[in-house]
Amino acid sequence: MKKYILPALTANAAGLGIHWIYDPEFLRQEAKKASLLWRKQDAAFYASVSPSYFAYPHADIGDVSSQGMILFWLYRALKENPNLTVEGYQKLILDAFQPGGTYVGYAETYIYKLLFNATLTKFKRTDTPFENDDDHLVGFLPFLVTQELGLPTEKAFELTQLFSTKDDYLGLMKVLEIVFQRIQEPDLKTVLLEAAAIAPKRFQITLKKAVEMDDTAAFVKTYAGTACSIQQSIPIVFHLLPRVTSFDDMLEKNALISGAISERGMLLGALTAQRFGLPAVHEQRLSRKFFE
Numbered sequence: 001m002k003k004y005i006l007p008a009l010t011a012n013a014a015g016l017g018i019h020w021i022y023d024p025e026f027l028r029q030e031a032k033k034a035s036l037l038w039r040k041q042d043a044a045f046y047a048s049v050s051p052s053y054f055a056y057p058h059a060d061i062g063d064v065s066s067q068g069m070i071l072f073w074l075y076r077a078l079k080e081n082p083n084l085t086v087e088g089y090q091k092l093i094l095d096a097f098q099p100g101g102t103y104v105g106y107a108e109t110y111i112y113k114l115l116f117n118a119t120l121t122k123f124k125r126t127d128t129p130f131e132n133d134d135d136h137l138v139g140f141l142p143f144l145v146t147q148e149l150g151l152p153t154e155k156a157f158e159l160t161q162l163f164s165t166k167d168d169y170l171g172l173m174k175v176l177e178i179v180f181q182r183i184q185e186p187d188l189k190t191v192l193l194e195a196a197a198i199a200p201k202r203f204q205i206t207l208k209k210a211v212e213m214d215d216t217a218a219f220v221k222t223y224a225g226t227a228c229s230i231q232q233s234i235p236i237v238f239h240l241l242p243r244v245t246s247f248d249d250m251l252e253k254n255a256l257i258s259g260a261i262s263e264r265g266m267l268l269g270a271l272t273a274q275r276f277g278l279p280a281v282h283e284q285r286l287s288r289k290f291f292e
Helices: 005-014 024-033 043-047 066-080 086-097 109-122 137-149 153-160 167-182 188-196 201-212 216-223 230-243 247-257 261-276
Strands: none
Touching: 005 066, 005 137, 005 247, 005 261, 024 247, 066 086, 066 137, 066 261, 086 109, 086 153, 137 153, 137 167, 137 230, 137 261, 153 167, 167 188, 167 201, 167 230, 167 261, 188 201, 188 230, 201 216, 201 230, 216 230, 216 247, 230 247, 230 261, 247 261
16 A cells, blocks of 8 residues: 555645645645645635635545545455456445445545446336446546556456446556556656557647646646546646656645646656655645554
8 A cells, every 4th residue: 555555645635625626826826825735625715716616525634535535445445355346346336425325525426427327227227327438537546556456457447447438548557557667767758758659549649748848837728627537637647747856846736737636646646656755744644544
């Protein structure tokens, strides 16, 4: 857990207090007054900026987003049973999110779709189920876990299909395999460009620009975006990785981009920690439930 999962959860938690605020200029001004990191979400603060989405009113400092919790649960489950099936992964999610489940908090649309489809199956309904076509970063959670446990990427993609059957996930996992294997090399831009060259074709230009462009605001506006989809988030990860100088620098630069801060933070945290380490001051702020 210490290699990838712990840094991923730490980065997720560090940005949760401003997660889903979509105004980078507002955050830049706020950062001049106080750190953007390790905050508790505040309703009045979110109401003062638009667009924003106040989703975690009950989260304490050190808690993680719902994707962070799924990452933690999946890590424990796959560590105990490396042969965990998609059905087992689904049970893990349903046991947490269904009424009366163990998780109390925000659930994203892909969770509601999963619950709906499972209900149709359980009660043998003939209603049309939702398509299995999600494009959020939740699809990369199995990849982070398999990297931690030394399991094949094909296992990650098998589990990813609980939420999406898009081949983009497998293609991008092969890209990220290269990045994870070579993250400590000094010339990270070359590593990223070589990885981008094997990406699904519709991602190749964007990932190449992510590495080459130094103007973050221009890159985000022209080629990426700040929402939760992999089309927007993965290019930002590629853009930031060669431009951060420490784990703290990564947290701050990721926060200033705005949007899906906590979810991007998981991939960024897992990778940045391999280059610069995970500062104890941040690890100690993470909720103790992840160490029990």
